[in-house]
Amino acid sequence: MVPNDLEKIFGIVVALKANYLIVEVHLNQKSFADPKTIRSKDSLRLLCTIRKRLLYRGVAIGVGDRVAIEALELKSLRAVVSDVEPRRSFLKRPPVANATDVFVVLSFEQPSFDFDQASRFLLTAEQTGLSVHLILNKSDLVSQRQINTLVGKTTSWGYLPFVISLKNNNGIDPLLTRLKSSNLSVLCGPSGVGKSSLLKYILPDQPIVVGNLSRKLQKGKNTTRHVELFSLGKSSLVADTPGFNRPELQVGPNELLTLFPVLHSQLLDKQCKFRNCLHRDEPGCVVDKSSERYHYYRELIDEIINFRHPFQGG
Ligand SMILES: Nc1nc2c(ncn2[C@@H]2O[C@H](COP(=O)(O)OP(=O)(O)OP(=O)(O)O)[C@@H](O)[C@H]2O)c(=O)[nH]1
Ligand SMILES: [Mg+2]
Ligand SMILES: [Zn+2]
Numbered sequence: 001m002v003p004n005d006l007e008k009i010f011g012i013v014v015a016l017k018a019n020y021l022i023v024e025v026h027l028n029q030k031s032f033a034d035p036k037t038i039r040s041k042d043s044l045r046l047l048c049t050i051r052k053r054l055l056y057r058g059v060a061i062g063v064g065d066r067v068a069i070e071a072l073e074l075k076s077l078r079a080v081v082s083d084v085e086p087r088r089s090f091l092k093r094p095p096v097a098n099a100t101d102v103f104v105v106l107s108f109e110q111p112s113f114d115f116d117q118a119s120r121f122l123l124t125a126e127q128t129g130l131s132v133h134l135i136l137n138k139s140d141l142v143s144q145r146q147i148n149t150l151v152g153k154t155t156s157w158g159y160l161p162f163v164i165s166l167k168n169n170n171g172i173d174p175l176l177t178r179l180k181s182s183n184l185s186v187l188c189g190p191s192g193v194g195k196s197s198l199l200k201y202i203l204p205d206q207p208i209v210v211g212n213l214s215r216k217l218q219k220g221k222n223t224t225r226h227v228e229l230f231s232l233g234k235s236s237l238v239a240d241t242p243g244f245n246r247p248e249l250q251v252g253p254n255e256l257l258t259l260f261p262v263l264h265s266q267l268l269d270k271q272c273k274f275r276n277c278l279h280r281d282e283p284g285c286v287v288d289k290s291s292e293r294y295h296y297y298r299e300l301i302d303e304i305i306n307f308r309h310p311f312q313g314g
Helices: 052-056 115-127 144-156 172-180 195-202 261-267 294-307
Strands: 009-017 020-026 043-050 066-073 078-084 101-107 131-137 184-188 228-231 237-240
Touching: 009 043, 020 066, 020 078, 043 052, 043 066, 052 078, 101 115, 115 131, 131 144, 131 195, 172 195, 184 195, 195 237
Parallel strands: 043 078, 101 131, 101 184, 184 237
Antiparallel strands: 009 020, 009 066, 009 228, 020 043, 066 078, 228 237
16 A cells, blocks of 8 residues: 555445445544544444546455545545555455455255255365355254254364354354454355344344245245445454355366365375376375265366366356
């Protein structure tokens, strides 16, 4: 950013609205002229336009970006974004800049857990290089035995899931602790699994809309339409995002194994004979073919090699 950073007011873009950015600023900044009227609040949300200079430069600004603002009008809560910091990460779908953690949210039922879909979400999440976590919601709709079976399975994939029920207030505390220890968490998953319900539960005063399920299919109705960030205390943000069913994964054959944590960890202390081993039937391959997820890896790698189009999502 340009010099004189200490005198600038910084904020985070928390949502996009038509041609405006909604920027949240914390009021404890040195440069903030803190008038009496707003002293009771920790932060403000401002409706911002973007300096033409930035638009001409073609700078992309989206949810999660850290920006500098000027021309602040406290009465109307308006300001102008004058600069943007370089991004540390960018998640393409859902689009979020500077995310640190991806929480894949799925439900046991309504909509029911689908292994192929779960894998697609986890693999695309792994591709971001961010920390990946799994939340299984609606435990109130299944038996303890069904919970144990699914938890056993996903644990063997390398994901010890947060099992929760928002209806019965179950399992939420450890999840909340984890969310609060991350800088910027993104909740992603299919429509109707309870992403917005989770945020509404944690932040009951926020205007978060929870949807109904379609009666026939027990699936979500795409209630959340835009990405929006919410503050969890001082230094944690969580993104609610629109649900979608089939993430698109574009991955080269040599990268695929790195997206399977348990298979990939087998290569930490040993090596396959050939450096370009794709872990199919090559001699001297050290990947354990009896591992829980190997068959899924095998299907995908065969598809990639044969068609070069593993997933076409929508
Ligand atoms: N039985 C049960 N229902 C739940 C639970 N959590 C959420 N729901 C219901 O699931 C439905 C969908 O919840 P939402 O929070 O809107 O789902 P979403 O993931 O945000 O969906 P989109 O915004 O469409 O992506 C609502 O009817 C909730 O009441 C739960 O723990 N148990
Ligand atoms: Mg939602
Ligand atoms: Zn190998």
